[in-house]
Structure formats: C-alpha cells, structure tokens
C-alpha cells in the first residue's frame with residue numbers, strides 16, 4: 332500500500348536533483364530561481380512581448396558559427412530577432428545576440444549603423460559578441476530599398492511616414508535599447524552591469540541623441556564622426572554636390588587626386604613630420620586657384636569649374652547673407668569627394684534624397700535647384716509629427732543629465748573626413764564646454780582627432796583604434812577605444828591618448844598616438860616616425 336507513495340517521494344527527490352544539476356548546482360530552496368541552460372533560456376524567450384508593442388519573433392540557439400559579410404559570429408550564442416512598434420506606423424527590427432552565461436562579460440553593448448540605412452548592422456555585432464558582450468543592433472525603423480542607386484542613403488521609406496522619420500532620427504535607438512536590456516536581463520536572470528553604445532557616422536548621430544535625449548540608457552558612449560547636426564549636414568551635402576549637379580565636370584576623381592597631392596605637398600610638414608599626412612588641417616590654407624589651367628583643360632591642371640567646386644567645399648555651406656549652415660570641409664579630404672558628391676542619381680549621400688523624400692515630401696524636388704536662402708528657410712520650418720525639423724534631426728549638446736548619472740563619452744573624428752567635416756565635432760565639443768565648463772567636461776568627455784583619417788576609417792593616416800575605425804591590433808585600453816571606454820566607466824581611468832595603428836597586409840606598419848583634444852601628437856625629434864613611442868601629446 333505504501334509503495335506508490337514511496338515511489339512518488341523518490342521521483343520528487345530525483346526531479347529536485349535534476350533541476351539542481353541544470354541550474355549549476357544552485358540550492359532549490361532559496362530566493363532565486365535556478366537558471367536553466369543557455370539553450371532552454373533561449374527557447375523560453377520565443378514569442379515574449381515587452382512594452383512599445385515589442386515582440387520576439389525568433390529565438391534561435393546558434394550552435395554553428397554564422398558568417399555575416401566578411402565577419403563571423405562565433406557560436407554558441409542565443410540569437411534574438413524582435414520587432415518594436417512604438418506607433419502604429421512603426422516597424423523597428425532589432426537583433427540581440429547573447430553569449431553563453433559562462434562567457435558573458437556582464438555587459439550590454441549596442442552598435443550603430445551608417446548612412447540612412449534601414450538594415451541591421453550584423454557585421455558590427457560579431458566582434459562585441461566575441462568579446463563577451465550581449466550585443467544589439469537595430470534597423471532604424473525602416474527597410475532600405477536596395478534596388479535604388481543610392482543604396483543605404485535612399486529615403487523613399489520616409490514619404491508619407493512622419494513617425495518612421497521620428498523613429499529614424501532618435502526613437503528607434505532608444506526603444507530598442509530599453510527592450511534589448513529587458514531581454515538581456517530575462518536571458519541571464521540579471522541586468523547588465525554596464526551598458527555601452529558604439530557607433531560612427533549615423534551611429535555617432537544616434538550616440539549623441541542617446542547622450543542628450545535619453546541619458547539613462549548608457550553608462551558609456553563612443554561617438555565616431557558623429558552626424559550630430561544631421562539637419563545642417565544634409566544641406567552641406569547638397570552644397571558640396573550642387574557644383575557637380577550644375578556642372579558634371581566640376582568634381583572629377585582624377586582632379587581630386589591632383590588637388591590632394593598638391594595640398595599634401597603644401598601642408599604635410601606643418602606638423603613637423605613629412606609623412607604624407609596633415610596633422611591639423613586648420614593650419615592649411617592652400618588655394619586651388621594655383622592649379623588653374625592657363626589654357627585648355629589638361630591632366631595637370633584644374634578648370635575654373637573645378638577650382639570653384641574646391642573653393643566651395645573648403646568654404647562650407649552658407650546662406651546668401653553669410654549665415655553659416657555647416658562648418659567647412661578640410662584640406663586633405665579631397666580623395667573622398669568623388670564618388671560621394673559626383674555620382675549620378677546618388678550625389679550628396681543622404682542629402683540626395685533628404686529634401687525630396689524626407690523633408691519636402693515632393694519626389695519632383697531637384698537638389699540642383701536648391702536655393703540656400705528660400706529652400707533652407709522652408710526646410711527649417713517643416714514640422715514632423717508636431718516637432719520642428721531641426722529639433723528632430725539635430726542632437727542636443729546639453730549633456731548635464733548624462734554627466735550627472737556618471738556617463739562617459741568619447742568622440743573621435745578623422746581630420747580628413749570627406750562626409751562630415753571634423754570641425755563639426757569640434758563645434759559640438761565647444762558647445763559642451765560652454766554649457767558645462769571645462770572642468771565638468773573633463774570629467775566625462777574626451778575627444779580624439781585622427782590625422783589623415785577619412786569618414787570613420789580610410790585615408791593615409793594611422794586609424795585603427797577599434798570601434799568602427801578598424802580593429803585595434805592589441806586588445807587593450809591603450810589601443811582600443813571601446814576598451815578605453817570600459818576602463819573609464821568601470822575603473823575611473825580617463826583615456827588621455829590612444830595608440831592608433833596602420834595595418835597593411837595584416838601587419839602593423841605604423842603606430843602613432845592620438846591625443847585627447849586639444850592636444851596633438853608631437854615628434855620628439857629622433858627615432859622612427861612610424862613608432863608611437865617617439866611622439867608625445869602636447
């Protein structure tokens with residue numbers, strides 16, 4: 332008669348032991364539920380819902396490495412695909428990749444995207460995953476029409492969709508940040524100890540949107556080449572491309588090379604080292620008119636239209652009355668002008684579609700006819716979902732709340748950036764210093780200007796500092812901007828310099844310090860100029 336009861340008691344004992352085994356030996360009697368295995372925790376997230384109409388559409392426990400472009404996501408990890416709909420017109424796709432509990436570094440990192448891209452930057456997620464981060468990226472709330480010639484810069488998605496424009500400008504990054512952190516917490520049974528955002532270009536834009544609008548989201552932020560003044564930048568891209576749109580011979584790749592060679596020759600030595608790189612291009616005042624053809628056009632001279640285009644780009648976008656729209660582009664950035672500003676049906680990057688599709692909602696509008704007096708004023712008065720366009724697109728520089736919550740911010744920018752002038756980041760830095768005072772700013776803000784580096788990467792200068800700039804050859808806080816941020820947040824050690832590397836054919840060919848603004852690397856006067864040890868920050 333007592334046999335069945337004994338058997339049940341025995342089963343209960345075995346179940347308890349089995350659960351304890353699954354939970355890593357945790358006592359079954361306690362306040363915390365033992366965590367199930369990674370694969371089971373991953374499967375348990377399938378179909379889960381969160382605020383802002385966020386739903387996990389797919390949870391997959393990945394057991395074989397996955398290729399994304401030229402990068403590899405190293406298995407095993409839990410791959411979460413989710414969608415958030417903060418408004419009825421919203422459709423924000425995002426992914427969260429979760430390393431196994433034993434491999435998790437207790438941190439969350441979100442990575443940004445570039446351009447106006449409506450796609451998830453999965454290739455940027457693989458390195459943080461390998462470093463043990465729970466990592467997230469989102470598609471900015473729209474899907475790029477890849478059939479269009481301007482690719483990731485295309486904005487047909489914005490036509491008739493003001494809420495998608497808001498999602499793109501700032502809301503998608505915030506909403507997905509909030510819910511990705513909830514997913515991380517659900518997976519590991521505890522919240523991330525630190526949360527970081529790392530992005531360049533549009534990712535830098537969203538980085539500063541997060542710091543200014545949503546200071547609670549991130550403990551540390553890396554803003555590379557931030558398009559923080561997106562509204563003004565779009566006008567600058569039209570300004571630069573308009574020379575080409577009105578005369579296709581004005582911006583030509585071969586002539587950009589000719590001009591760049593002359594600029595480097597004129598200004599390379601200003602920094603004390605003749606190395607093909609201009610240290611600080613603000614000291615360079617080379618006038619392209621000295622290259623103007625005496626007679627007919629030829630390979631060794633610039634036509635009047637080409638001189639005019641170069642002067643226009645160096646001068647920067649202005650209204651006819653002289654009001655500055657966006658700071659000038661630097662001497663040394665010429666190699667990047669074509670194709671950015673002179674490709675048919677794509678000239679001006681995101682600026683090509685910004686006015687006709689996003690702002691003016693008029694597909695017939697032609698940037699060739701953009702009037703920097705009337706059209707720019709009209710643009711400023713456009714309302715998007717009840718908010719003025721400049722306020723929608725430009726990140727604020729009031730970072731007091733971010734500072735007060737203990738946030739740390741690193742900005743970096745290439746001195747030869749052809750797409751977003753580096754002077755734009757200096758402008759942002761100066762605004763923060765005016766707002767906070769230098770002492771407060773020093774407590775939470777560092778900026779690094781990279782000589783000879785183009786937009787996020789590229790260019791003749793040593794540029795690999797991690798993040799979006801290219802992999803740092805040494806995985807430590809001295810070389811890698813994300814590890815420098817992590818050390819600052821977790822150990823309170825602010826980065827005063829980083830060692831930037833130049834890598835060719837897989838080998839480091841040059842190292843050079845990049846210095847916390849406003850300092851710059853100065854050659855000590857002896858030893859190899861390819862060795863960072865022979866430079867100091869002054």
Ligand SMILES: [Ca+2]
Nearest residue numbers: 599604606608
């Ligand atoms: Ca130099």
